[in-house]
Amino acid sequence: MRVLKHISLLGSTGSIGTQTLDVIRAYPNQFTLQSMSVGKNTDLALKQIHEFLPKLVSVQSKEDYDKLIHEVPSTTKVVYGAEGLIEVATVQESDVLVNAVLGSVGLAPTLAAIQAGKTIAIANKETLVTAGHIVTEEAKRHHVSLIPVDSEHSAIFQALNGEQIKEVDRLILTASGGSFRDRSRDQLEGVTVREALNHPNWSMGAKITIDSATMMNKGLEVIEAYWLFGIPYEKIDVVLHKESIIHSMVEYIDGSVIAQLGTPDMRGPIQYALTYPNRLPAVSKERLHLWELGTLNFTKLDMDRFRCMKFAYDAGKTGGTMPTVLNAANEVAVAYFLEGKLSFLEIEHMIEQALEGHTVLKQPTLEEIMAVDAETRAFIHSTIK
Numbered sequence: 001m002r003v004l005k006h007i008s009l010l011g012s013t014g015s016i017g018t019q020t021l022d023v024i025r026a027y028p029n030q031f032t033l034q035s036m037s038v039g040k041n042t043d044l045a046l047k048q049i050h051e052f053l054p055k056l057v058s059v060q061s062k063e064d065y066d067k068l069i070h071e072v073p074s075t076t077k078v079v080y081g082a083e084g085l086i087e088v089a090t091v092q093e094s095d096v097l098v099n100a101v102l103g104s105v106g107l108a109p110t111l112a113a114i115q116a117g118k119t120i121a122i123a124n125k126e127t128l129v130t131a132g133h134i135v136t137e138e139a140k141r142h143h144v145s146l147i148p149v150d151s152e153h154s155a156i157f158q159a160l161n162g163e164q165i166k167e168v169d170r171l172i173l174t175a176s177g178g179s180f181r182d183r184s185r186d187q188l189e190g191v192t193v194r195e196a197l198n199h200p201n202w203s204m205g206a207k208i209t210i211d212s213a214t215m216m217n218k219g220l221e222v223i224e225a226y227w228l229f230g231i232p233y234e235k236i237d238v239v240l241h242k243e244s245i246i247h248s249m250v251e252y253i254d255g256s257v258i259a260q261l262g263t264p265d266m267r268g269p270i271q272y273a274l275t276y277p278n279r280l281p282a283v284s285k286e287r288l289h290l291w292e293l294g295t296l297n298f299t300k301l302d303m304d305r306f307r308c309m310k311f312a313y314d315a316g317k318t319g320g321t322m323p324t325v326l327n328a329a330n331e332v333a334v335a336y337f338l339e340g341k342l343s344f345l346e347i348e349h350m351i352e353q354a355l356e357g358h359t360v361l362k363q364p365t366l367e368e369i370m371a372v373d374a375e376t377r378a379f380i381h382s383t384i385k
């Protein structure tokens, strides 16, 4: 692959962000970092700025902006806040936006980047869950590709390569089951943040690790798959697969099932999103040796045990603003759990209350989505306080 790609990266200090930089670092002749955004981790941001020399950097707060402008090279412009994210996502020199920011704050910069004609490598699933119809319609209208980074969706994307979508019978997403997969619901009373953050297979940011433990991650991924691949919910299944070796599968109308396998390392899907339709050697030397694993396990999903799965399927099928509520309630409830202000089971309870209290808008505009997102957040804050 000889083409030099210019990259904008939202969320450079996070788990996906730092792994994206691993890929860029490994292939300096293929990729350049033009712009990046961070939240609050300015120490790591400074190291990244001095290594990759991006032209533009955005930080979350004005205070960090005031601090950083004195510490960056003269070739780096610093911006901040919601406008800063949009500037980073649309910087003229870049071809591709890697969206690895956390939460629905990623929606506005994604839409701006689509309107600016950038290819979108999307890890930020909350953006697709909260406003999937707007993001996919805008991408179609601007002839922009949305390339999945999420491991399951990258697997499906690869299993669909060269096939026809009308010949797909089912998508089968695999789920590890998260940190509490071997516990009954009764055994979830009183679990700690530390226990919940102990994912069996993947090293990820805190929010998605909690989402894996509640299984909301898989629920969000079902909705993400619906928007990315245009397959109805009735044809999207989830199977528990505790090894996270098969990243997902596509079953075709002739009964053939195509799976994508690999070691649990996100640098694989990130790199594929950046090199597609080509491939480059992996950053990691580690290879999958099936004989060392011996056995792969699969279990049917119990929706009563993992209630967030049911919330997500129901919200997705209802459509409109329901997935916006699901996502916003989950983002706020998980943040409270991580702060130790909510118990693990109360996360589900908060989401359920938000969903039950919401009157759905069927074809919401962007403004309506943003209003519902804000109202839901306010509802959870007030309920908890």
Ligand SMILES: NC(=O)C1=CN([C@@H]2O[C@H](COP(=O)(O)OP(=O)(O)OC[C@H]3O[C@@H](n4cnc5c(N)ncnc54)[C@H](OP(=O)(O)O)[C@@H]3O)[C@@H](O)[C@H]2O)C=CC1
Binding pocket: 010, 011, 012, 013, 014, 015, 016, 017, 037, 038, 039, 040, 041, 042, 060, 100, 101, 102, 103, 105, 123, 124, 125, 126, 149, 150, 151, 202, 203, 204, 205, 206, 207, 208, 266
């Ligand atoms: N981690 C993984 O393996 C996978 C992640 N994903 C998805 O990718 C996305 C990122 O996940 P992950 O990397 O784990 O998350 P992290 O928490 O590790 O990183 C999040 C990034 O977003 C920044 N950020 C957070 N909130 C804001 C905000 N309000 N404004 C601006 N920047 C902000 C953080 O900045 P800072 O740290 O500087 O405060 C950080 O750079 C999520 O949508 C997740 O679901 C999907 C598949 C796998």
Ligand SMILES: CC(=O)[C@@H](O)[C@H](O)COP(=O)(O)O
Binding pocket: 150, 151, 152, 174, 175, 176, 177, 178, 202, 208, 211, 212, 213, 217, 218, 266
């Ligand atoms: C790496 C990745 O894509 C995560 O979304 C991962 O899939 C989480 O694992 P589970 O949600 O299956 O526990």
Ligand SMILES: [Mn+2]
Binding pocket: 150, 151, 152, 221
């Ligand atoms: Mn995933």
